[in-house]
Amino acid sequence: MFLFLIEEAVRDLRRGGRVAASAVLLITLSLAALGAFWVLSLNLGRVVAQWRDRLRVVVYLREEPAPGTADELLAKLEAVGGIQRMRYVSKAEALQTLRRQLGGQASLVAELATNPLPPSVEVTPAPEASTPAGTRALVQRLSTLPEVEEVQGGTEWVERLAEFQRLLQRIGLAVGAVLALAAILAVTTATTLVLHARRQEMEIMRLVGASEMVIRLPLFLQGLAQGLAGAAVAVGGLYAAYRLALPALEPLLSFTLGLPRATFFSPSEVAVLLGGGALLGAFGGLLAKGGRPA
């Protein structure tokens, strides 16, 4: 019985012809747009998470603490609260780091008469203080200490990035929703055409005593097949685009955002896209009107 229903659905798809093909195309477009925004947002989300994780606040000191009093100073800093970890970086250590960063041009450092770099303390905020507001407050508290020259850090740009990610998500959803609506309409049109071509079959089915389910199910199945096909093409297209763009994009991403690898959807996310396509198609198939019920 089920085989029969599938055969009937395939026959319908063939009859649907060009309209069915354009319905598949629209589903492809809507899911590809949705998917593209999703991939972007997914990767941006990873950037944001990574930077939140790495977040440091750097406290520049007015002068190097007297030998043996560094710990005392750290204790004083810690007293402001909201700090997880601290590391003291002396003037000498800072210079060392600079020398390492300069690499080939390290000789420039040797030409300096005095060490111009200030001593500093690298502060990792406690988890409860690593929100934008929490970090801002921590920076504020640290700045008031007399030993402190300047405090750098904060999450402003990371938060702007996070905001951008949310915006991207919203645009993606909006564009995807509009296209999804168009896709549903296209499937509905395709199915209505199929219904029209199928009305003789449906009349015979009703006359001989087929259940309404048997009469409608092929329509539902051909809609579902259109949706699934559209989703598969969309995922395939996105993956191809991802593989093509990867060699060019990855160094850029790594350099600007510190993201070593751009990822694609996980299998379960692919399943969500395919399921979404199937749902769109099936819905369109169900919406189609025509053929009066017995």
Place this chain on the structure above:
Amino acid sequence: MIQLQHVFKEYRVGPVKVTALADVSFEIDKGEFTVLAGPSGSGKTTLLRLLYRDEVPTEGEIRVAGYEVTRLRRSNIPQLRRAIGMVFQDAKLLPGRNVYENIVFVLRVLGTPRREIAPRVMQALKAVGLSARAQALPAQLSLGEQQRASLARALVKEPALLLADEPTGNLDEGIAEEILDLLREIWNRGTTILLATHRATLADQLKRRTLVLERGRLLKDKD
């Protein structure tokens, strides 16, 4: 097999009411061959459509093949229809499928087990004398052959009752004769038949019980 009690049917066309059937009562026993006669527009098609629940009566009670048709739930309509075979003036064959596939279609729609399908289709084709034309498309058949295929399709589900609405309406006299002979054969094998026709001569010639409708009323019921 069929019982009607004070059946009325009114169609509403905009503000106008058309009375298609008025106070029709009769009974048909299992195994009878009955002719439903009357001029065009007398209500024959309407009456048949009430029997397979394509329409509901405005008033009255109808029983067919053990079903209380008037009180049948929507979801039980398919069951009623499985017990009834139908043929019409036009054969209503599916143009994209050959004769064999047209008949297979019915059994597959009804979920008949695979093994049973081929033998039953062959048997139905043989019963209407169309075995040799099994692979032909409807368009390649004569009108008489098309009507035979339509009969085979009605018979393949082995209905207890066969409703035929002007099945010879499109056919020349000789071919019509053949179809009537075929109906008689089917009746001889035990199927109850109700045949609607507007051709008075045809009704007379069959020499069977005849219900005559005129303007929706049952005029006479003669054996």
